[in-house]
Amino acid sequence: MTKALGYRVLQALMVALIVGLLTFLMMEALPGDMAFRIAAHRYGYDAVNAAAAEAVRSELNLDRPAIAAFGRWFVDLLRLDFGTSVISGAPVIEEIRHQLGASLQLAGIALMLSLLIGPPLGLLAGLRAGGWLDRGLLIVSTALRSVPQFLMGLILIVLVSIHLGWLPAAGYGKASHFILPALTLALGLAAASARITRDAMAGVTASPFYAFGRWKGLSEPQMLRRHGLRHIGVALVTFLGLQFAMLVEGVVVIEAIFGWPGIGHALVHAIFGRDVPMVQGTALLLGLGFVALNALVDLAAHWIDPRESRA
Amino acid sequence: MLSRLLASAALTAALTSPALAHDGTVDVIAPFEIKGTDPATSGNVFIKMDLAETLVNADAQGRLVPGLATEWSPSEDGLEWRFLLREGVKFHDGTPLDAEAAAKALTIASGKPGLLETAPITEIAADGERTLVVRLSEPFAPLPAFLSEYRSLILAPAAYDAAGKVTALIGTGAYRLTKLAAPLRLDAVAFADYWGGTPAIEKASYQAVGRAETRALMAESGDADYVFNLDPASLARLKGVDSLDVLSVPTPRALLIKVNAGHPALKEPEARRALSMAIDREGLAHAILRYPAGADQMLPPSLAEWHSKTVAPLIHDPEGARKILADLGWTPGTDGVLTRDGNRFSLTLLTYPDRPELPLSAAVLQQMFAEIGVEVTIDSTNSSEVPVRHADGSLDIALFARNFALVPDPIGTFLTDYAPVGDWGAMNWDNPEFSGIIRDLAHGKGGQAERDRAIGIIQTELPVIPVAWYQQTAAISKHITGAVLDPYERSIGLKDMRWAE
Numbered sequence: 001m002t003k004a005l006g007y008r009v010l011q012a013l014m015v016a017l018i019v020g021l022l023t024f025l026m027m028e029a030l031p032g033d034m035a036f037r038i039a040a041h042r043y044g045y046d047a048v049n050a051a052a053a054e055a056v057r058s059e060l061n062l063d064r065p066a067i068a069a070f071g072r073w074f075v076d077l078l079r080l081d082f083g084t085s086v087i088s089g090a091p092v093i094e095e096i097r098h099q100l101g102a103s104l105q106l107a108g109i110a111l112m113l114s115l116l117i118g119p120p121l122g123l124l125a126g127l128r129a130g131g132w133l134d135r136g137l138l139i140v141s142t143a144l145r146s147v148p149q150f151l152m153g154l155i156l157i158v159l160v161s162i163h164l165g166w167l168p169a170a171g172y173g174k175a176s177h178f179i180l181p182a183l184t185l186a187l188g189l190a191a192a193s194a195r196i197t198r199d200a201m202a203g204v205t206a207s208p209f210y211a212f213g214r215w216k217g218l219s220e221p222q223m224l225r226r227h228g229l230r231h232i233g234v235a236l237v238t239f240l241g242l243q244f245a246m247l248v249e250g251v252v253v254i255e256a257i258f259g260w261p262g263i264g265h266a267l268v269h270a271i272f273g274r275d276v277p278m279v280q281g282t283a284l285l286l287g288l289g290f291v292a293l294n295a296l297v298d299l300a301a302h303w304i305d306p307r308e309s310r311a
Numbered sequence: 312m313l314s315r316l317l318a319s320a321a322l323t324a325a326l327t328s329p330a331l332a333h334d335g336t337v338d339v340i341a342p343f344e345i346k347g348t349d350p351a352t353s354g355n356v357f358i359k360m361d362l363a364e365t366l367v368n369a370d371a372q373g374r375l376v377p378g379l380a381t382e383w384s385p386s387e388d389g390l391e392w393r394f395l396l397r398e399g400v401k402f403h404d405g406t407p408l409d410a411e412a413a414a415k416a417l418t419i420a421s422g423k424p425g426l427l428e429t430a431p432i433t434e435i436a437a438d439g440e441r442t443l444v445v446r447l448s449e450p451f452a453p454l455p456a457f458l459s460e461y462r463s464l465i466l467a468p469a470a471y472d473a474a475g476k477v478t479a480l481i482g483t484g485a486y487r488l489t490k491l492a493a494p495l496r497l498d499a500v501a502f503a504d505y506w507g508g509t510p511a512i513e514k515a516s517y518q519a520v521g522r523a524e525t526r527a528l529m530a531e532s533g534d535a536d537y538v539f540n541l542d543p544a545s546l547a548r549l550k551g552v553d554s555l556d557v558l559s560v561p562t563p564r565a566l567l568i569k570v571n572a573g574h575p576a577l578k579e580p581e582a583r584r585a586l587s588m589a590i591d592r593e594g595l596a597h598a599i600l601r602y603p604a605g606a607d608q609m610l611p612p613s614l615a616e617w618h619s620k621t622v623a624p625l626i627h628d629p630e631g632a633r634k635i636l637a638d639l640g641w642t643p644g645t646d647g648v649l650t651r652d653g654n655r656f657s658l659t660l661l662t663y664p665d666r667p668e669l670p671l672s673a674a675v676l677q678q679m680f681a682e683i684g685v686e687v688t689i690d691s692t693n694s695s696e697v698p699v700r701h702a703d704g705s706l707d708i709a710l711f712a713r714n715f716a717l718v719p720d721p722i723g724t725f726l727t728d729y730a731p732v733g734d735w736g737a738m739n740w741d742n743p744e745f746s747g748i749i750r751d752l753a754h755g756k757g758g759q760a761e762r763d764r765a766i767g768i769i770q771t772e773l774p775v776i777p778v779a780w781y782q783q784t785a786a787i788s789k790h791i792t793g794a795v796l797d798p799y800e801r802s803i804g805l806k807d808m809r810w811a812e
Contacts, residue, residue, distance in 0.1 A: 033690075036695035036699050037693055042346065042352050043352060044355075045665060046662075046713070046717060049733070049734040049735070050698055051429075055423075086333040087346060089347060090348075091349060154524075161528065161534070162528065163530050165532065169528045169529045169531070171518055171529065171534065171535075173498070173516065193674055256521065256522055259340075260495075261495040261496070269494070272693070
């Protein structure tokens with residue numbers, strides 16, 4: 001296990017270097033004059049002109065060689081300094097904390113909601129594979145998976161906010177603002193985790209060790225507790241790691257529809273505004289986030305099923 | 312039985328009343344993001360939310376009215392303006408507004424990109440407690456109008472750090488900032504010590520929502536009270552929602568085609584007129600923009616002093632356009648595109664998608680120009696490419712929206728754009744008579760006849776080709792009264808709003 005974690009630390013270092021270099025090179029390769037683009041994003045396009053662009057150019061030393069700028073960024077990074085946003089002037093780490101925080105809150109609540117909906121249903125369906133619940137769940141989860149998330153978001157807004165008037169259509173700042181975007185994400189996730197749980201459960205109930213348990217006289221709840229949950233746990237946790245990555249993609253779409261301040265929004269705007277430190281910081285943290293997530297999944301899978309490492 | 316009836320009545324009520332009762336906070340929704348605390352970048356939001364104020368205000372007709380200054384006047388030679396500050400004004404941190412504080416705020420503002428930077432200011436200083444003096448290198452009549460712009464908001468001395476960077480938003484407005492969650496949200500409460508009396512509504516929030524569809528849904532569901540900037544499709548739908556008032560006003564923003572008058576095919580004014588005659592402005596306005604009419608001159612009637620009643624309107628006449636081009640020596644090639652001396656009449660039209668109607672309008676214009684034999688390639692890119700390609704001379708034509716009323720007097724925009732050239736205006740076009748009139752007007756000389764003459768010159772020479780005048784729209788909840796839709800986009804009437812009885 002220590003070896004696996006050591007591998008993840010090495011991976012994190014590689015990710016930092018590669019992501020930093022790639023984002024920098026990509027931003028350098030984008031067409032258009034950087035000073036004008038930054039000025040347009042700072043002051044609005046009504047106010048961007050040659051004078052504003054020149055002011056930005058001299059303030060940010062945009063004339064210096066690119067390699068020097070990259071070197072400066074990397075040295076700062078080693079001191080855990082992500083630099084300042086060229087648009088807002090605020091430290092990148094503060095901006096990311098606010099925006100990534102908002103995304104993570106949304107993703108976390110969506111994931112929890114999906115866990116409350118998906119696996120319990122999948123479990124019940126798997127215990128009676130081929131039954132009416134199993135067949136019904138297959139239809140519902142296929143339908144939910146096939147609806148694009150932006151459409152699901154709009155359907156929920158029209159139904160829950162406009163027709164029923166129960167929840168705010170969009171916005172940020174109150175607890176009630178979480179429900180619709182989180183539910184939009186959760187329904188898609190639950191559809192998938194219900195299928196995974198169902199298949200794992202159906203596999204377990206059909207296995208010889210489960211038949212042996214029944215034969216020796218254990219009740220169904222005892223069987224599920226002692227031999228079922230642990231088996232489906234590994235499949236589910238591994239899948240959840242993968243789902244979290246999908247969640248980050250989904251969050252970008254959902255943020256746009258629900259007016260949510262998030263990392264997707266931040267990254268897109270930073271690219272349009274040529275906010276290089278912000279792009280580098282955001283991409284870096286997302287990359288490191290995935291490495292950390294994989295490490296956590298490894299740890300959780302090991303904790304649920306320690307057999308592999310003992311072998 | 313009774314409980315079942317009650318339950319079904321409750322369900323029916325819930326299903327039929329889309330708007331919830333108000334929650335004590337006016338929720339304002341607009342597309343403009345908050346980039347930070349600096350008025351240079353986000354002052355448009357702060358001024359709308361009554362968080363900070365300018366020395367001079369403008370009413371809905373564009374007339375200058377007292378703001379933090381109660382009166383102002385220029386010296387005899389026009390080189391010095393004196394502004395008398397209002398008494399009893401406090402900043403949100405409790406410190407009083409004095410001339411020293413105002414001078415500091417404006418000196419910092421005039422050093423940042425914006426209109427004020429272009430004014431011929433040599434010094435901004437305090438003369439005693441209540442008099443602010445602005446010294447100029449040459450007379451400049453529109454100075455009070457410049458000081459009404461959102462980038463000239465007056466913040467408290469404590470709002471700036473030693474380097475002049477804005478670190479906190481401490482204004483004098485009727486509302487005080489309580490939470491800033493840039494880039495999308497801010498919350499504010501009524502400022503008890505406001506010089507104009509505490510506003511009736513205690514709390515207000517502002518949220519930036521980029522998608523027009525989402526803004527419309529927020530208005531429709533009743534969880535937003537003032538929704539700014541609606542897309543044409545939503546506008547039609549929201550007009551049928553009982554709980555909303557939908558307002559629309561013409562704004563001094565024009566959809567223009569900037570023309571490189573130095574381009575071999577565009578250097579004759581007649582060629583530019585032919586392009587103008589190819590445009591079916593009414594059709595484009597109705598079908599794409601859903602506006603009542605197109606622009607038949609540069610500025611709309613709402614900008615009364617600059618809308619000329621004497622110029623001949625721009626017309627749609629493709630046949631006439633073809634004739635003009637034939638007279639200039641252009642003949643149709645085998646594919647229908649005009650050629651002259653072996654050169655095709657082929658142009659690149661630059662535009663940007665920040666305003667969704669621009670690429671769409673560009674595609675329609677491409678078709679209209681094709682009908683007179685002019686080949687157009689659309690390049691939809693970043694808005695900043697317009698000034699960039701103006702500077703390096705590679706621009707042919709560009710479609711963009713230009714705001715003429717960042718300050719109520721469009722003379723500032725004319726000075727930077729057309730006298731004689733500017734990033735968003737004339738390119739390789741210099742009309743000494745026009746520049747002279749504009750400079751005289753800026754110095755305080757001349758009147759209506761000169762403005763009409765200036766618009767007449769633009770109308771004949773067409774260094775830019777007007778296409779449409781913009782409409783600003785808003786959906787306002789019937790929960791509130793007193794909201795306004797200001798053509799100059801300075802105010803939403805927040806401090807005068809009340810909950811409806």
